[in-house]
Amino acid sequence: MKPVALTLSGLVLGLTAVLPLARQAATPPQLGVQIAPVAAPPPPTNLGAPRLAPTARTVSVTGPVVATRYGPVQVRVVLTGHRLVSAVAVQLPDGDGQSRSINRAAGPALARQAVASQGTVDGISGATWTSNGYRRSLQAALDAARAAATVPVATG
């Protein structure tokens, strides 16, 4: 059995799945799309687990610059364990005065939506994907985030 082959590059792929939220934030919300925000997760409980074990690591990843209809977008995400704890837009389209003001609102909205979508969804049900379709799927984005958080820390 091969170990999990997903790496941070997979997370970058996953980011491109999150990125359309940036466009959504700058346009009226589309009907039929709702990503339900759920209450913040309870603080982790270790239940007296030996401290020998690797703790849930915090990983910060900056995604690639992606060209969108409105201009270049780049996002940095921070993951602790399997939770996406924050997403910050590093770069957003910076056009005329109107889009700058939209961007000031879109940045936090993007972060909230990215956290809401990834932090509260554990799996994606959809029409059967092929191996190629999987790479573009939201499940692949979730898997990339989980894989980054579950790779054990090398000890020696």
Next chain:
Amino acid sequence: MNIDLLSETGILHVEQVMGTTVTLDVRDQHLTRAELARAVLAAVEALHEADRMFSTFRPNSAISQLRRGNRQPEHLPADVVSVLVRCAAAAELTRGWFDPWAMPGGFDPTGLVKGWAAQRALRQLTRWGARHALVNAGGDIAVSGNATATPDGSGWAVGIQDPFQASGLLTTVRVREMSVATSGAYERGSLAIDPANGLPVLRLASATVIAADLALADACSTGAGAHGPDALLWLTAARGVEALLITLDGERLTTPGWPTGETLDPAPGA
């Protein structure tokens, strides 16, 4: 890496099998990495075994031999008999809209086997000590325990893919010891076959079914895709089954018991 360490974060494994990608997401924090690896190995083996038995693309699979008439039913492996029985039950429940015996090219249980195999893989994870796990076989999901890896009863939040927008979700349902299967034409084109004439049809944008058993949920979503919006009648009549159908016009149809709130979960199946 020391393999005897407690994992604390669980394990994620992605396997290419059955022509799709299967995610095994185990959240248990108090198993060692070796124990997690053994559980995942058993689950992965169950998936490949199902593929060997039921692939219609493998000339020597039990199902291919059955299709050619080379095997008499009394000489079939017990697992094949079990799938045949489930197919018959699902055909009856779907009022013939899921009918593996009416497929062009001969008996073809593909619409149920993927869910059956994923449910079996989850059982292997449980058998090897994992209490909190999700198996996602190409969009068909079976879960045990809770995503939080604690006994808080919070279940798992399953997002349902928007058929019209690749990065969007229609809704999120929270399920406990339940399964979720979705059929649709938006990934690989329409795979729905009308059992009446064996011809491909496109009658729904997507059909999502929740049931206790993923094999049944898979068969019901396949049958709904073949039938169209009227499938809501038999989906509503079926006990322990809830469904969300998206018509080709984007209209949402649900069974009366479909969870409407973000944290509601359906009653366990009958």
